[in-house]
Amino acid sequence: MSELARIIREEAAKIVELHAEIRRTLRLSTPGAVGATAYSAACDAMHSYRSRIDPYLERAYTEWAYADEELLEFVVCYLEVDPRYFRSGYIKAVLLTRLKRSDPDEARLARIRNMLVDAVERRDVPEFKYYCRLAAVVASAELAARVQRLLDSAEPAPRRCARRMLSYMLRAHPRLLTHGEVSAIRRAPNQRDPRALGLTELLAALASNHEGDRVWAAQLLCESGEPSSIEAVKHAYADVAARSASGSSMFPFGRALQPWLRSEEDLQWALSVFADVANDQTRFLVTELFAAFPQAEVLTRLRALPINGRTTRWQYDVSVGITRIALREQGNQGRSSNS
Numbered sequence: 001m002s003e004l005a006r007i008i009r010e011e012a013a014k015i016v017e018l019h020a021e022i023r024r025t026l027r028l029s030t031p032g033a034v035g036a037t038a039y040s041a042a043c044d045a046m047h048s049y050r051s052r053i054d055p056y057l058e059r060a061y062t063e064w065a066y067a068d069e070e071l072l073e074f075v076v077c078y079l080e081v082d083p084r085y086f087r088s089g090y091i092k093a094v095l096l097t098r099l100k101r102s103d104p105d106e107a108r109l110a111r112i113r114n115m116l117v118d119a120v121e122r123r124d125v126p127e128f129k130y131y132c133r134l135a136a137v138v139a140s141a142e143l144a145a146r147v148q149r150l151l152d153s154a155e156p157a158p159r160r161c162a163r164r165m166l167s168y169m170l171r172a173h174p175r176l177l178t179h180g181e182v183s184a185i186r187r188a189p190n191q192r193d194p195r196a197l198g199l200t201e202l203l204a205a206l207a208s209n210h211e212g213d214r215v216w217a218a219q220l221l222c223e224s225g226e227p228s229s230i231e232a233v234k235h236a237y238a239d240v241a242a243r244s245a246s247g248s249s250m251f252p253f254g255r256a257l258q259p260w261l262r263s264e265e266d267l268q269w270a271l272s273v274f275a276d277v278a279n280d281q282t283r284f285l286v287t288e289l290f291a292a293f294p295q296a297e298v299l300t301r302l303r304a305l306p307i308n309g310r311t312t313r314w315q316y317d318v319s320v321g322i323t324r325i326a327l328r329e330q331g332n333q334g335r336s337s338n339s
Helices: 003-028 034-048 054-062 069-081 088-100 106-122 128-138 141-152 156-172 179-187 199-206 211-224 227-243 250-260 264-277 283-292 295-303 312-338
Strands: none
Touching: 003 034, 003 069, 054 069, 054 088, 069 088, 069 106, 088 128, 106 128, 106 141, 106 156, 128 141, 128 156, 141 156, 156 211, 199 211, 199 227, 211 227, 211 250, 227 250, 227 264, 227 283, 250 283, 264 283, 264 295, 264 312, 283 312, 295 312
């Protein structure tokens, strides 16, 4: 590991630690209490921290393209290391765009192409399109062949990313692959087409570490309407509610499940996830499920939940949930009276 790569990893770990402290103190904070002071202090520590890579990033943001050797080496190294911390995706999008306009030597070009293959294998992220745009500029027959081999990956995410990157490269360089190879890629089944996927593969995707795979698998399983598939999605939803730090995938999960939540047993399950399974970051998001049931009944059940032994945050979330559903019920009644 180079010294620069070591510094990038260490600074990324420090930023992750600072951000984790903000999240930790937020869970403990209540207005006017000691927790609120700790939360403010954690925010101040995060915002005032100046890392050793900040000077490089500041220069990288001001340059239209990277001609300086030191700065170019930092950008390539940063993308190779692929640090993941708060707002790092936005940083990578900028670096990839400016790197696309630069003129690296052959040694760095080889490293950039290796980094792009790694992006296909394990970086199914929102900024992936910027990797694809860079690939279109540095494309070679060897890079196209390496990416093409990933179409046979056992995981859906690398297959999907490989198709996407190849499409960018082929638009810019139509002769990178033979006509037969291009036709084979176009004939390959769309990984989001439920007719091209079996139940076993969908269930495996539902348990994937890739958030995007979990969401589309849940949506396809719910579209089938099979009771066993709906139960699998409900189990996965509860798992996300219990373990997720942000719950960002819970909204599409909940929207996919809503049409199939009808019975008393379903309502009891939703209440159980809300009251006993979800963590402090995801509990409020579970209230989206309650839209599938009679709102008056949900209100009655929420108000009847025992609060003894519950945390202040739990009681607050229940109170907010009751308020939200009461407002929704008032809106429904108002629309009914107007009609």
